[in-house]
Amino acid sequence: MNILVCVKRVPQTGGRIVLTADGQAIDTKFLGHTISPHEECGVEEAVQIVEKEGGSSAVLTLGPAEAEEQLRDAMAIGIDRAILLETTGGEWDPVSTAGAIAETVEAQEAAHGHFDLLFFGNEAADTGDYQIGVRVAVALGRPVINGIKDIWFTDDRHAVLARREAPGGGWETYELPLPVVLGVKEGLNLPRYPSVPGRLRAKKKEVERVALGSSPSGALGLGAGEDSAGLGGAVPGPTKLLLRLPQEERSAAEVIGRGAEAAPAVVDMLERIGVLAR
């Protein structure tokens, strides 16, 4: 199996989010960066499949030069090679992002042979756009399914079986002929930590860089219908104007007791709010 995993570099948030003064980004002064969680599982899955089935794996990201760190993280756990679509000047909108990735996949396949599987995260942790994988699949004319938490193959290796949770519980399994695009979710596997030899190997591997520059949708408020090179006529967007933190409405918790002695007061509360029918 030849697999390409598309990942995104996102801040490793944990505490309260702080924004930059211009409201255009998260202030990452105190934060490290990571591969967005769903995609970490995609990376792990690709490594496991290649370990079992043979073939090769590649990782791709579209992001700033610093995103090389995440590519090396992926290579540290066993991805074979990496491609960085290097951007400048901040975020790219989802339409432009998907366009650039689709073009790159075609170029990569022309050079290295086709990918049987393209993995995307179900949605990126930061922007949560829920569309990059689908857009790339549509552009490449390949089937795609999202929300995947289980992957295996038909005996002839011509198709993949991909399982996702059904609404309300239970599972539904899809069978898709290769090549295919899958949007994967956390729970697919438990990503491994990089080993020391893996880390040191990753450091020495080449990262293929493609300079993309700034987003083709350009400055804020580019209107529909304007010429957007490279998007195949698609309208880019949405355009980020400003980030802000939601207002927290809750006030401090009312301490209704300490230890087991609090139980009657808790049950009184349950009755009062109506979750405990008498």
Add this chain to the structure above:
Amino acid sequence: MATLPDRARVVVIGAGIVGNSMAWHLARLGWRDIVLLEKGTLPSPGGSTGHASNFIFLTDHSKEMTAFTLDSVRQYEELGVFTKTGGIEVARTAERMQELTRRITSSKSWGIEPAELISTERVKELVPFINADIVLGGVFWPNVGVVDSLEAGTLMRRKAQELGALTIGAGVEVTGIDTKEGRVTGVRTDQGDIATDTVVIACGVWSSRIAAMAGASIPLTPAVHQMIDIGPVAIFEHVESAVGYPIIRDVDTNMYERQHGNEFEVGSYAHRAILMDADDIPSIAEAALSPTMLPFTQDDFDPQLEDALELFPEVMGDEKAGMKLAINGLLSLTPDGNPILGETPEVKGLWSAAAIWIKEAPGIAKTIAEWMTTGEPEIDPHGSDIARFYDHHKTAKHIAARTIEGYNKTYGIVHPMEQWASNRGVRLSPFYEREQALGAQFFEAAGWERPYWYGANERLLADYGDRVMPRAPEWESRWWSPIINAEHLAMRDRAGMVDLSAFAIFHVTGPGALAHLERLCVNKVDVAPGRTVYTPMLNGAGGILADLTIMRLAHDRFRVVTGGGMGMRDKKLFTDALPADGSAQLFDATSELTTIGLWGPRARDILAGVTSGDVSHAAFPFLSTKTVEINGVRALASRISYVGELGWEIYAPMEQGRRVWDALWEAGQPHGLVPVGIGTYAVTARLEKGYRAHGNELELDFNLVDAGMARPTVKDADFVGKAAYLAQRAAGPTAILCTLTLEDATSKSGVKRYMLGREPILSRDGKPLTDAHGRRSYATSAGSGPSVGKHLLMSYLPLEQAVVGTELLVEYLGEQYPVTVAVAGATPLFDPENARIRA
């Protein structure tokens, strides 16, 4: 939400290992109404304690730091939170093997045993997964262990609470410290204010910021220490105890490694120093992990991974073992590497307990608590005293320069005389250009550039031949030159002039000045104007705090002169005791006055050549001062000597100093005057004369009787420590400070070796010497004695050994050398009658 009292006897800020230890020791010593404030949550509030590696190696070359650590381990053991694991320091280089022998000698000096040099094979036996091919050997330290510092803190808080002494305020942020007229009056928090006159800052990396709230300075910087945890390691799967192997220090790469469970922790002091501003540390709410566990910067650590992989190929090379945790942990660094302890000079009642590591925290807390309670700590904390800093030490530039330089020396081989390379030239004497022209080799003291020897004196080497006691080994030749000994001999033969600008000088004036000084000094200060007094200062327990000279300039005017190193600490001793009624004042004249020492048999001739005054012995006797006019400068000449020669210290206004220097220089040429460096002044000439130095012979754990400094009579006036001193006199010495001569410097390999100080003194059969108070004998000082033709050591010896002619051994770099007691007590080895001084 905590309920805070509105009043407290003391507020301790910060509940890491230091704050918890402080709360307990204060409670133990009888303090009540203690409030411990912590911004984070307990038991792991988010400071450096929470990510500490928690292992403890006992030995440090510093006596003070080792004493803190030994006491801490004792406390951890009592709390039941210390697990002995053993530890190995491995050497990859021959130079490191020598350093390990030096560490063993320090251990013996500080009473830490056993400590044995082990072979590569033994290292491999103890740590089967080590790559023995690159290990030359090591030291095995059986007493190394691991502590649960969070549990220790919890237990100490609980013990303080059980005494009814402690209120804990967790989740409370200190927003201000109120002061009035230079004293602490209260602490402001986001949950109410607390009135108190005593505050302890135990805030780790945030200490500077908290101190600044009160207008005080704690010169430290937060800095990054990287560590990773890998696992599960296959070869550890069958290790039965949590820690089944000794902790390893791969000191040549500035790293440590330790197995715990099936994991392996690797920490490093090898990466570039990454400093942070305290204001840039994230808040608890903003931090992804904790405020002091910052995102790992992998690139900085990659070279260390290679080093660790080389030493532990099976563990680090385990393809299934993942890097589970990797952090940039914050710790506190100080410009000289020592902790910052004691009451701040700026604000009374504001105490610092900062830049303290897990290994030393409980011992330091006990020391500070004793200091706060009685002023008489058992362990002498002078090397860590916050009052040691001069203003230039507190600058951001200095802190950054020295912490960056010092960081990679954490496991470094640091020569006892090692000089800092960064931020030099901070304080320059008026003679600096003259000294440069004379090829001065500058050493730093209190920021001053002081010539240690002069290249221009190289010509003297031919005059003195082997009397300069040349040294072949690189180690003893480092930061040393035979020119020092040539200068020494030339001074004793003719005359030398010494730049003493680094002296700290205070003027104490006013109607209450005499009483103030009498109260602090052992010797009688009430002498005639124009006379000079040399005196020690004691604490209440009779421990030696300081020694210095006081010139009585007028009935109500005194000049206190003390060494630059402890100048600011001594200034605080005098300032703190100033009478409340304002009848005495202290002015710091350090930057106003420069000092030149002029000594040697020809000193009188030279001085007479530049001044019209009568400088004969009759007119200008020993320990007297006179104003003299030199080249149009009115200077104060003080007939005194720290080198055992006829001569003077000449005090002149800083901006006129060079005129004095030039006049003396010119007048001295016909007499063979040479410039003499501090190598002679502070080491060789001092040792020949048996003069005691603070920090070497004079420390809190010694007394005047042991030091041979008790005078025949004790003055009538009361002074600090008098009762203890009288009791010491009555009891007699427990040990006697002796001067020893090295009888044969030849090592097994036939090279002559010369001790540099701090080596253990052993009986002839190689046993350590311990006095009735349990104090080990070690060389408090060591150096050449060119005029007596011997290498000299000073050491407190038990009474039995403190007899002239006793034959003993000194251990140095793994070998033992014969020494003989040449002097027991204060009699000088050179010129025992002091005829030269009184010529």
Add this chain to the structure above:
Amino acid sequence: MSGPVLAFIEHAGGEPDRLSLEALAFARSLVTKLGAALEAVVLGSGVEGVAGQLGAHGVGAAHVATDARLDDFAPAAWGAAIRTIVAARAPAAVVVAGSERGNEVLAHVAARLGLPMAANVIEVTPGNSWRLVRQRWAGSLLEDAALDAPIRLLSVAPHAVAAAPTAATSVPTISTFAPELEPADLVARVVRREPKASAGVSLADAKVVVGGGRGVGSAAGFANLEALAKELGGAVGGSRVVTSLGWRPHSDQIGQTGLRIAPDLYIACGISGAIQHIVGCKAAKRILAINTDPDSPIMAVADYAVIGDLGAVVPAITAEIERRRAPA
């Protein structure tokens, strides 16, 4: 006059999905601003009944494709069906629920139409250029954005708007249509279905959720939480830590990379309250935190707190409920 707003309605068991009704409520406010009509698309065989209920939610016209090929989730095919109506109706906007399926289907619509799509929107202001507020980081962060497109494709963030029927109930006009499906649209199809393992109420739908974090201590420690959830007719979930540690299956994860829930009561047991978890539970009407640490971040979002060891507190609450229920 603006084109209509077209809402896509998911359904199960003959009932419209709760999140789709929330999306309808959102769409209603949009049609008011636009002065447009609200129309709906419902897919699958026998869905007229679902469509009929939509009048109560302001839908004037419902477009129904009763094609059995659309019964199972087939995102490309569902998207093609929506595009069929889009082509016919030229809507100003298409609004879907920000559910897994809703976002996925809308992405297909967007990709095939060459239009931008805004996911997890919580506010929209039509105009020359449409302004919207959408969630990032699962709602930890909001983005003000501009959307410039002839047809605005929006998914509505779960639990951002309450699903509520309108005062004026009407019956929508129901028209069926034949979706234009290509063979490629039907490649991604369900081949096997497995029912839910346990019969209890699902985490997504439970009125009461008992969540456990690292403080539960072990997989076995969840027995106490299961017992309390059973008494309350609720479901058990967990933080990312407990699913990573294998104490609970991944499907039980509440948080940014798991499920976002909106029960009447969320009982957080031994959960410190990392932001990634809080985004998954903050839509709960009320939160009760049980934690030894009164300063843990969960307290900042909780309405009620019990300070103490959950190992003691949770069984005590369960016992108290049983005691009160026991016949006197």
